[in-house]
Amino acid sequence: RGADAVERRWTLVAVQGDGPEIPTLAAALLAEDIFAGRLKAGARDSASLLRLERFDAAFAGLALATRIEERILPPALYERLMGADFAALPPMVRAIHDIRSDAGAAGEGRVARGRNPIARLMAAIARFPPTGDYPLHVGFAGQDGRERWTRDFGGHLFSSELSGQGGLAVERFGPMRFGFALAPAADGLAMHLRRWSVFGLRLPLFLAPRIAAREWQDEDGRFRLDVRLRFPLAGEIVHYSGWLRPAREGA
Secondary structure (H helix, E strand, O other): OOOOEEEEEEEEEEOOOOHHHHHHHHHHHHHHHHHOOOOOOOOOOOOOOOOHHHHHHHHOOOOEEEEEEEEEEOOOHHHHHHOHHHHOOOHHHHHHHOOOOOOOEEEEEEEEEOOOHHHHHHHHHOOOOOOEEEEEEEEEEEEOOEEEEEEEEOOEEEEEEEEEEOOEEEEEEOOEEEEEEEEEOOOEEEEEEEEEEEOOEEEOHHHOOEEEEEEEEOOOOOEEEEEEEEEOOOEEEEEEEEEEEEHHHOO
């Protein structure tokens, strides 16, 4: 619908014991397509092979009720914060920050933890993954103007909540909040720390962790990220990097 993002929810309710019949309907429809020569043999993702209207005739003989609800979604967080600058970002950087579905984005990532004992303790508390190379998935969930990003490095998960305050992107890790200015660059986006707080108490910037974070689109059209986190005295806590594509496009 134009430039608007639309969320659609399909609900199915089964009564009179017809619930167990539902999982078999897709198999029956796909078998019908195979025997009719409309579908080639072979393993693949079946999510795109059937449309909802194909099920109408199969539902007719069962005690089922369905409905579709839809709502227009507000602009994603980074678009709201950056305004016209968001449109100037490389296409893949915009695409990643406009994902508002369960599919998220997938690719590969690398993690390097600091070796200082204090750094290792802080990385463990923050649940950063151990040093290594991993398949990477990032899930994005939005609600009430906030976004939760869940980063999955090969089964090692850590998440943060992002919101907008005073023109800054505020990222929350547990009791800590970091306010970043979003600075568009020629090839992507940089994030500059402007304030931080712990348990709601704002602290001076000279005590803040040193965070270097940027995003860009590489020559292969992939979204790239690179984040370094250092603390005074403790040195580097973690450095993680990687590439992503929207999961619906495949990796």
